[in-house]
Structures are given as C-alpha cells and as structure tokens.
Amino acid sequence: AQTVTQSQPEMSVQEAETVTLSCTYDTSESDYYLFWYKQPPSRQMILVIRQEAYKQQNATENRFSVNFQKAAKSFSLKISDSQLGDAAMYFCAYRTPGWRGGGADGLTFGKGTHLIIQP
Amino acid sequence: NAGVTQTPKFQVLKTGQSMTLQCAQDMNHEYMSWYRQDPGMGLRLIHYSVGAGITDQGEVPNGYNVSRSTTEDFPLRLLSAAPSQTSVYFCASQQGINSNQPQHFGDGTRLSIL
Numbered sequence: 001a002q003t004v005t006q007s008q009p010e011m012s013v014q015e016a017e018t019v020t021l022s023c024t025y026d027t028s029e030s031d032y033y034l035f036w037y038k039q040p041p042s043r044q045m046i047l048v049i050r051q052e053a054y055k056q057q058n059a060t061e062n063r064f065s066v067n068f069q070k071a072a073k074s075f076s077l078k079i080s081d082s083q084l085g086d087a088a089m090y091f092c093a094y095r096t097p098g099w100r101g102g103g104a105d106g107l108t109f110g111k112g113t114h115l116i117i118q119p
Numbered sequence: 120n121a122g123v124t125q126t127p128k129f130q131v132l133k134t135g136q137s138m139t140l141q142c143a144q145d146m147n148h149e150y151m152s153w154y155r156q157d158p159g160m161g162l163r164l165i166h167y168s169v170g171a172g173i174t175d176q177g178e179v180p181n182g183y184n185v186s187r188s189t190t191e192d193f194p195l196r197l198l199s200a201a202p203s204q205t206s207v208y209f210c211a212s213q214q215g216i217n218s219n220q221p222q223h224f225g226d227g228t229r230l231s232i233l
Contacts, residue, residue, distance in 0.1 A: 105175065
C-alpha cells in the first residue's frame with residue numbers, strides 16, 4: 001500500500017515571505033498522480049496544485065509551485081509571497097491511475113501541515 | 120454551481136443508532152467516494168464507486184455500507200453507530216476514473232456518536 005508522509009505538523013511564515021512544505025511518499029508504481037489540497041478553517045477541501053508523475057516539469061499555479069523529485073519520491077509545495085489567506089491545513093495526496101479495484105482507487109493523504117501566516 | 124452537496128452538516132447520534140449521510144453531485148461525475156477525517160490525520164477512504172451499480176471498499180470500510188443506484192447520489196449508511204465513528208465525513212466526486220482529474224469535495228458532515 002502507498003503511504004504519504006508530511007514531516008512538518010506545523011509551519012510558520014511571515015506574510016510576504018516564501019515557505020516550503022514537505023511531502024514524501026512510498027510507492028512501487030511508476031505512473032501516478034500527486035496533489036496538494038488546502039483545508040481552511042471552513043473545512044472545505046480545495047485543490048491547490050497537481051502533478052503527473054510522467055511529467056518532468058514541475059507544476060505551477062500562480063504563487064504555488066512544486067518541486068517534484070521522482071527518484072527521491074518527494075513532492076514539496078512552495079508558496080511564494082505568503083498571504084494571510086494562505087493560512088490553512090495543507091494535505092499532500094497520492095493516487096494511482098485508472099481503476100484497479102480492491103480498495104486502491106482513491107486518494108491516499110498525508111496527515112497534513114498546519115500553516116500559520118504571521119502578519 | 121451546486122457541485123457536491125452533503126447533508127446533514129452536523130449530526131449527533133446515540134450508540135447503536137443507524138443513519139444515512141447523503142451525498143449528491145450535479146456534475147455527472149462517474150467516480151464518487153467517501154472519506155473520514157479524524158484529528159491529527161489526513162482523510163482516509165471508506166468506500167468508493169466508479170459508476171452506477173459499482174462500489175468497492177477503501178481503507179476503512181468496516182461499519183459502513185454504500186450503494187450507487189444513480190450517477191448523482193452516493194449515500195453512506197452507518198448500520199449501528201459506534202463512538203469510534205465520531206468523525207468528519209467528506210464525499211467527493213471526480214470526472215472519469217483517470218486520476219489526473221481533481222476530486223471535488225463536499226463541505227463535510229460532522230458526526231458525533233455518544
């Protein structure tokens with residue numbers, strides 16, 4: 001079974017600075033998908049960014065970018081120019097492609113990193 | 120723009136009671152799933168469905184039943200509630216079963232079992 005590890009339970013950053021959240025995963029698959037989700041106090045799960053394992057180019061979405069290191073099984077999220085609205089829990093998630101059955105067809109989540117933005 | 124709708128938002132049950140958490144999506148998504156979120160943990164997959172009439176178990180299926188009679192609806196049933204099932208439950212849907220598509224989440228149901 002796949003596992004996802006987020007080693008930083010909590011991170012704090014000054015507003016306007018850059019912060020990097022870590023994520024590592026364990027899999028024997030060569031093709032898979034990785035996601036970062038944001039969960040603000042409202043409890044909604046909001047997709048921040050996604051990465052296909054077969055793509056070498058790191059995904060970017062405005063102030064959010066990833067550093068995807070496939071060999072190291074690492075998928076970190078960089079938030080540039082941090083804003084107060086970025087304060088939330090951030091979850092890294094993994095998924096294998098297609099439908100395989102046997103309980104393997106959903107997102108596997110890490111335990112999350114609580115991001116605090118200091119004004 | 121309803122997206123994924125979960126009802127109720129909050130519920131308190133007594134041990135042994137049964138109930139159904141409702142989930143509906145209006146995006147014609149094939150894939151739907153249920154997760155539970157416990158303190159200090161990420162979401163864990165309970166059950167999922169890749170289309171009407173097809174369901175499968177996830178990581179933590181015990182104590183829960185699901186069915187998928189229509190594309191739109193994917194209810195989660197607790198047959199005999201236990202305190203260990205106190206959690207926040209999320210329903211999600213996804214277009215197709217190719218996993219590069221993002222999952223859309225409902226707002227969650229906070230369930231307390233006394």
